[in-house]
Amino acid sequence: MPVSRSHAFAFQLAAGAGLWLLLGGFLLALTPLPAHTDALGWGPLYWLLLAPLCVLAGLRLRRLASEIS
Secondary structure, rough: OOOOOOHHHHHHHHHHHHHHHHHHHHHHHHHOOOOOOOOOOOOOHHHHHHHHHHHHHHHHHHHHHHHHO
């Protein structure tokens, strides 16, 4: 069964976001960066953990919306 381009792109995006989340969690756990600073705000926490989670949540919501319609 051939895979459409949008499914292949979604899989690649999910794989990239998962790897980003894994490496970001690893870096945040091993570096002395605080999750929140006055200068950066929630910068490190957002870019290392929350941003890839937002990408994965968006992909999941898109998949659920396509299953409903």
